Amino acid sequence: MEFIREYYFDFNVMSDYMSPILDGFWLTLKLSILGGIFSLIWGLVLAVLRQLPGKPLAPVRWLTIGYIDVFRGIPLLIVLLLVSGGLSTLAAPIGGDVLPDFIGKPTWFGETSPFWYGVISLTITYGAYMAEVYRAGIESVPGGQMEAARSLGMSHSQSMRHVIVPQAVRRVIPPLLNDFIALMKDTSLVSILGAAEVVYVGRQIQSDIFNGSGLVMGAILFLIVTIPLARLVDYMIGRQQARYERGIA
Amino acid sequence: MSTEGGSVVPTTGELKTAPDGSILGLHEIRKSFGELVVLDGVELTIKRGEVVCILGPSGSGKSTLLRCVNLLSPPDSGRIVLEGEEITGKGTAGLDFVRQRVGMVFQQFNLFPLKTALENVTLAPETVLGRSEGECRKRGEELLTRVGMADKMHEYPDRLSGGQQQRVAIARALAMDPHVMLFDEVTSALDPELVKEVLDVMRELADEGMTMMVVTHEIGFAREAAHRVVFMDGGVVVEDGPPSQVLDNPQQERTKSFLGLVLEH
Ligand SMILES: Nc1ncnc2c1ncn2[C@@H]1O[C@H](COP(=O)(O)OP(=O)(O)O)[C@@H](O)[C@H]1O
Ligand SMILES: [Mg+2]
Numbered sequence: 001m002e003f004i005r006e007y008y009f010d011f012n013v014m015s016d017y018m019s020p021i022l023d024g025f026w027l028t029l030k031l032s033i034l035g036g037i038f039s040l041i042w043g044l045v046l047a048v049l050r051q052l053p054g055k056p057l058a059p060v061r062w063l064t065i066g067y068i069d070v071f072r073g074i075p076l077l078i079v080l081l082l083v084s085g086g087l088s089t090l091a092a093p094i095g096g097d098v099l100p101d102f103i104g105k106p107t108w109f110g111e112t113s114p115f116w117y118g119v120i121s122l123t124i125t126y127g128a129y130m131a132e133v134y135r136a137g138i139e140s141v142p143g144g145q146m147e148a149a150r151s152l153g154m155s156h157s158q159s160m161r162h163v164i165v166p167q168a169v170r171r172v173i174p175p176l177l178n179d180f181i182a183l184m185k186d187t188s189l190v191s192i193l194g195a196a197e198v199v200y201v202g203r204q205i206q207s208d209i210f211n212g213s214g215l216v217m218g219a220i221l222f223l224i225v226t227i228p229l230a231r232l233v234d235y236m237i238g239r240q241q242a243r244y245e246r247g248i249a
Numbered sequence: 250m251s252t253e254g255g256s257v258v259p260t261t262g263e264l265k266t267a268p269d270g271s272i273l274g275l276h277e278i279r280k281s282f283g284e285l286v287v288l289d290g291v292e293l294t295i296k297r298g299e300v301v302c303i304l305g306p307s308g309s310g311k312s313t314l315l316r317c318v319n320l321l322s323p324p325d326s327g328r329i330v331l332e333g334e335e336i337t338g339k340g341t342a343g344l345d346f347v348r349q350r351v352g353m354v355f356q357q358f359n360l361f362p363l364k365t366a367l368e369n370v371t372l373a374p375e376t377v378l379g380r381s382e383g384e385c386r387k388r389g390e391e392l393l394t395r396v397g398m399a400d401k402m403h404e405y406p407d408r409l410s411g412g413q414q415q416r417v418a419i420a421r422a423l424a425m426d427p428h429v430m431l432f433d434e435v436t437s438a439l440d441p442e443l444v445k446e447v448l449d450v451m452r453e454l455a456d457e458g459m460t461m462m463v464v465t466h467e468i469g470f471a472r473e474a475a476h477r478v479v480f481m482d483g484g485v486v487v488e489d490g491p492p493s494q495v496l497d498n499p500q501q502e503r504t505k506s507f508l509g510l511v512l513e514h
Binding site for chain 1: 319321345348349352353355357359360361362363372373376377378418421422425
């Protein structure tokens with residue numbers, strides 16, 4: 001019992017290392033928010049591409065479906081390693097210096113390259129997840145909405161923009177938030193590239209002083225964000241359910 | 250029903266007719282879904298200002314025919330001539346031409362749920378015709394007043410009864426200044442007590458000279474408001490004539506038995 005308390009819940013360790021842990025969590029938040037925003041946008045782009053009408057655009061649809069299937073089907077860790085390895089190599093002499101350093105080894109806005117590899121990989125992977133969520137949302141909008149819009153002379157893209165997507169987005173906010181929670185937890189994988197987010201900091205502490213309290217502190221910080229988000233999702237789903245039962249929305 | 254706001258039927262010179270005086274001609278219209286032949290050579294010509302009611306058993310292709318007319322689901326073959334212009338086989342050009350001249354009202358209303366009644370009416374003129382917000386708003390208020398929805402302009406569809414929603418849907422279609430209006434069983438989803446308020450709006454529109462194709466099971470409406478009644482079955486026009494003839498003195502067996510079934514109830 002004593003071991004458990006000391007190894008996992010040593011409040012002295014937590015307070016001694018509070019500052020680096022919080023710095024780490026701040027990086028976690030930045031990764032989550034940037035990755036989240038870019039995934040939201042990229043996912044919507046993918047969903048719309050996948051939904052383009054007409055025969056000539058079939059190749060675009062197939063490519064989009066292929067992309068989504070691939071990146072939903074492989075581990076984020078592999079994407080991280082391939083993105084970081086690929087970009088940095090292409091910017092190095094061994095890769096032929098194909099990419100300029102500011103793309104291959106980005107340090108935009110004072111953040112490190114691993115940070116940006118992380119944001120890019122999260123976007124690639126979670127964009128695919130979110131595209132599927134948007135698609136379900138778009139498909140859940142009754143077909144009569146598109147017909148009504150088209151019968152009024154609106155083009156496919158005008159109908160999507162003004163009629164379909166706004167309805168779809170409302171329906172998909174809860175599942176998108178769920179994906180965001182998953183994305184946030186997956187930012188911990190970026191530690192493998194050396195981005196000093198909260199798990200990276202916790203592991204340093206663990207290996208320096210053989211104590212897991214820093215990691216537990218990190219876990220607690222995650223929960224402070226994820227539990228309220230999960231409750232919010234439940235609340236929104238409950239409210240939508242009530243609306244469906246009243247026969248609207 | 251208010252009569253403020255002037256006529257909704259365009260009186261400008263842009264409304265053209267074919268040399269034979271028809272505004273809409275459907276010739277040899279065919280449409281199948283897979284193996285199922287739904288329209289099997291429909292012939293129908295409609296004159297400017299004419300109100301044509303289309304009757305027929307469920308599944309006889311009435312909705313499909315209306316959806317062919319505005320190319321929501323284009324026919325497999327056949328010609329559609331609107332105001333003297335052939336619109337079939339013209340790609341997007343035909344689409345734009347027909348959608349801006351032909352309005353459609355659906356059985357399920359299909360109002361945009363995140364927009365108020367007024368926003369429903371102004372959306373298409375603003376985005377498609379590029380008219381100013383103020384102009385669209387003024388016209389939208391006028392049209393909603395005409396369909397008796399002046400006091401509900403800023404309500405969302407979920408706060409409106411079916412009859413009210415359908416009247417907004419009619420105003421929404423009228424906002425594009427259509428020359429022809431298509432109605433697909435627009436009262437079928439309504440509670441019986443709400444049917445009249447919608448039919449009244451349609452009657453008024455007919456009186457003003459709007460060209461209308463009305464798929465309906467309301468025999469009473471067809472009798473009073475229609476200039477012509479068309480009976481469809483098996484993907485073709487079986488009988489076509491004035492209401493007094495088709496409804497009271499049908500020539501074809503299929504029409505007789507259908508009317509027998511409908512009028513029993
Ligand atoms: N998009 C579609 N795909 C397949 N079958 C369809 C489609 N639309 C209509 N149908 C079929 O075509 C037939 C005629 O339908 P419809 O035009 O809706 O008839 P009505 O309006 O006269 O009841 C029906 O058997 C229907 O199931
Ligand atoms: Mg029908």
